[in-house]
Amino acid sequence: MKPQIELKDIAYVPSEDKLLSKGKNFTILSNISFAVAESSILGIVGESGSGKTTLIKLITGILGPTSGTIEYSFPLNRSNGVQQIQILFQNSEQIINPLRKVKSLLDDITKDASEQNFILDFLEIPQEMLQKKGYQLSGGERQRAALARILLAKPKVLIVDEPFSAQDPESKQNFVKLFQKLNKEFNITILCVIHEIDILEDFTEQLLVLFGGKVMEIGASRNIFAKPVNPYTKFLLEAGNYELTENDFSGSNIRLNNSSGCPYFDRCKNKLEECEISVKKMELTGRIVYCNNPLNNYPGEGTDGSLTLK
Amino acid sequence: MLNVKLKNVSLIINNKPKEILSNLDFNLSKNNIYTIIGKNGAGKTTLLNTIIGILDEKFYLISGFVKIQNINILDLDEKGRRILRKKLIRIVLQDAIGSFDPLxxxxxxxxxxxxxxxVLDNLLKSFQLQGSQKLSKLYPYEVSGGMAQRISICLAILAKPQILILDEPTSALDVPIANLVSLKIKEYIKSTNSIILIVTQDLKFADKVSDYIATLQNGKLQEFRKLKNTNGK
Structure with missing residues (x-):
């Protein structure tokens, strides 16, 4: 089956000709290739500053890649001008116009009352909220109102950028359930940038691990959680389990500008000399790993053949 | 003697019956990291804003007193509050990017x-950031949310405040970096004998970093509960 979205060798370098960006050219993303299947849930994880938000901006077309192509199995814009890929932004303060009524925000997309009611019921938004203005809503209510507006646009792909960051544990669980329902009942593909490792395993089907602007590992979440192959993935997934010391972060984290080497080189405990110069791409059962010296016992190499793609 | 003391602090928005904070009563003493947890909308950030005295009294009615080093910040005028804050307090705001001037x-x-x-470079690098030379050319909107959060924590630490307040310091950080932040905060308190007050939803982070934890619920704060085995004390 043709993937819904396919990224081929994407790189992003902020353009230099802009007045303000004088002399700060550095590569934010390079060598990014992966595909997203229809109605799947992909989690995007990685260290703060590794390019997660830039990646989703590229996928939605807010930014254009410096090189490489992104192919979609559907037109980005419908004939009525509504985007088929919608983003729910991280910042709940700024996603809703404080001076407009919720009703009028929804009317922008469609005035059809039955459609609106259907979505409101689905999101468990009380009718009274329609008459409130943006500034009268709490953070959680704002997020729900924004989501209602997004869903009225009937997107094929929904991108959520850290939707759980300022939510209490109970609301987090509710949001996870809600997104899963959206995925199942409306066949919406969900791409989710996320930091909470404990939510990831149950929530996402596929996992993309970024570090320093490059893909480290991509594959079925369950497999990656069971056996991370890339040393950074292991470090990231297990970081919550024990007290780290400063030694775990020894070495600098300076981006290797335009280099073909591994960005995790300085901090990696499994590194080989060649890692500074080049990284091998490995295709295992149901996942792709970029690493020259992967961790032991990875699936597909005989020792444990039980892990296959879902 | 450095301390922060709240006595019978209640807060309502003018003309509204509901108390947002009711009858808060606690002391913070030096060499300790205090964490307040609570649900969305429990009033955590409002509490911090009350302690540092930045709520506009045209809209908020605050009773009780907030004593910082035995000075009631609520008695001071705007200028006095500013001097007190400049001398003693640094705060890292929740919206890190928005807390910097975009121009x-x-x-x-x-x-x-x-x-x-x-010193600056070493601290930035220990937070897995680039050196000050590179960062100094960037505008706040050119860095990621997590980077802005880390830079803002670095700046707060380097000012060596006696009272350091962090509002959701890990909201945009991945787990390893959040761990690093907790390490650095502990290091800071050891070297300075200060008071650190954190507000967070991240229970794991709270557990790692705090000496004392309390929950804010319906405007009421439980007593601060001491955690065992923290910071090797």
């Missing part, structure tokens, strides 16, 4: 520091 590069903030460049 100034980080150079502006680095210039305000009174420390040597090497």
């Amino acid at each position: 100034k590069t980080f150079q502006y903030y680095f210039n305000l520091l009174k420390c040597e460049q090497s």
Whole structure:
């Protein structure tokens, strides 16, 4: 089956000709290739500053890649001008116009009352909220109102950028359930940038691990959680389990500008000399790993053949 | 003697019956890290804003007293509050990018520091950031949310405040970096005998970093509960 979205060798370098960006050219993303299947849930994880938000901006077309192509199995814009890929932004303060009524925000997309009611019921938004203005809503209510507006646009792909960051544990669980329902009942593909490792395993089907602007590992979440192959993935997934010391972060984290080497080189405990110069791409059962010296016992190499793609 | 003391602090929004904070009563003493947890909308950030005295009294009615080093901040005028804050307190706000002036590069903030460049560089690097030379050319909107959060924590630490307040310091950080932040905060308190007050939803982070934890619920704060085995004390 043709993937819904396919990224081929994407790189992003902020353009230099802009007045303000004088002399700060550095590569934010390079060598990014992966595909997203229809109605799947992909989690995007990685260290703060590794390019997660830039990646989703590229996928939605807010930014254009410096090189490489992104192919979609559907037109980005419908004939009525509504985007088929919608983003729910991280910042709940700024996603809703404080001076407009919720009703009028929804009317922008469609005035059809039955459609609106259907979505409101689905999101468990009380009718009274329609008459409130943006500034009268709490953070959680704002997020729900924004989501209602997004869903009225009937997107094929929904991108959520850290939707759980300022939510209490109970609301987090509710949001996870809600997104899963959206995925199942409306066949919406969900791409989710996320930091909470404990939510990831149950929530996402596929996992993309970024570090320093490059893909480290991509594959079925369950497999990656069971056996991370890339040393950074292991470090990231297990970081919550024990007290780290400063030694775990020894070495600098300076981006290797335009280099073909591994960005995790300085901090990696499994590194080989060649890692500074080049990284091998490995295709295992149901996942792709970029690493020259992967961790032991990875699936597909005989020792444990039980892990296959879902 | 450095301490922060709240007595019978209640807060309502003018003309509204509901108390947002009711009858808060606690002391913070030096050498300790205090964490307040609570649900969305429980009033955590409002509590912090009350302690540092930045709520506009045209809209908020605050009773009780907030004593910082035995000075009631609620008695001071705007100028007095500013002097007190400048002398003693640094706060890292929840919206890190928005807490910087969008028209100034980080150079502006680095210039305000009174420390040597090497000290700044070392701290930035230990937070897995690039050196000050590179960062100083960037505008706040050119860095990621997590980077802005880390830079803002670095700047707060380098000002060596006696009271450091962090509002959701890990909201945009991945787990390893959040761990690193907790390490650095503990290091800071050991070297300075200060008070650190954190507000967070991240229970794991709270567990790692705090000496005392309390929950804010319906405007009421439980007593601060001491955690065992923290910071090797």
